[in-house]
Amino acid sequence: GQKCILTGLWRNELGSKMQIQEVKGDGTFSGEYKTAVSLARRPIQPASLNGSQHFDEAGQPTFGFTVNWKSFSDSTTVFTGQCFVDENGKEILETMWLLREKAKAPNGWEATRVGTNVFTRIK
Numbered sequence: 001g002q003k004c005i006l007t008g009l010w011r012n013e014l015g016s017k018m019q020i021q022e023v024k025g026d027g028t029f030s031g032e033y034k035t036a037v038s039l040a041r042r043p044i045q046p047a048s049l050n051g052s053q054h055f056d057e058a059g060q061p062t063f064g065f066t067v068n069w070k071s072f073s074d075s076t077t078v079f080t081g082q083c084f085v086d087e088n089g090k091e092i093l094e095t096m097w098l099l100r101e102k103a104k105a106p107n108g109w110e111a112t113r114v115g116t117n118v119f120t121r122i123k
């Protein structure tokens with residue numbers, strides 16, 4: 001199919017897996033995120049994700065999505081990034097994320113973590 005439509009199964013360098021359902025005409029999508037790592041005490045469970053992508057003429061759109069970890073942690077991650085297609089037609093998603101855990105009070109310096117992830121398509 002068309003390159004950099006996010007529908008499908010993706011995996012990042014941590015071994016986390018992301019399944020994105022069909023991307024709607026307005027660019028919105030939803031899916032499921034299975035993280036390979038966690039700071040939560042409770043066992044990891046699949047989490048829902050919702051986001052949107054652009055449809056970019058060069059076929060290398062930007063996107064963003066939110067993962068609500070509700071089933072095992074009171075925390076939230078937002079990812080934002082761009083899809084790139086390499087010379088072999090291989091797609092990669094370069095992302096940065098912010099992970100917010102629930103803090104006891106405002107201005108909790110320890111509450112937000114930041115990082116990067118690169119995803120490649122599994123299917």
Ligand SMILES: O=C(CCCC[C@@H]1SC[C@@H]2NC(=O)N[C@@H]21)Nc1ccc([N+](=O)[O-])cc1
Nearest residue numbers: 016035037038039040069073075077097101
């Ligand atoms: O552990 C969690 C929820 C799972 C977060 C997984 C992150 S999302 C960015 C990165 N990319 C991945 O594929 N996986 C990791 N939440 C949580 C629980 C406890 C605390 N804590 O500090 O106690 C902080 C966060």
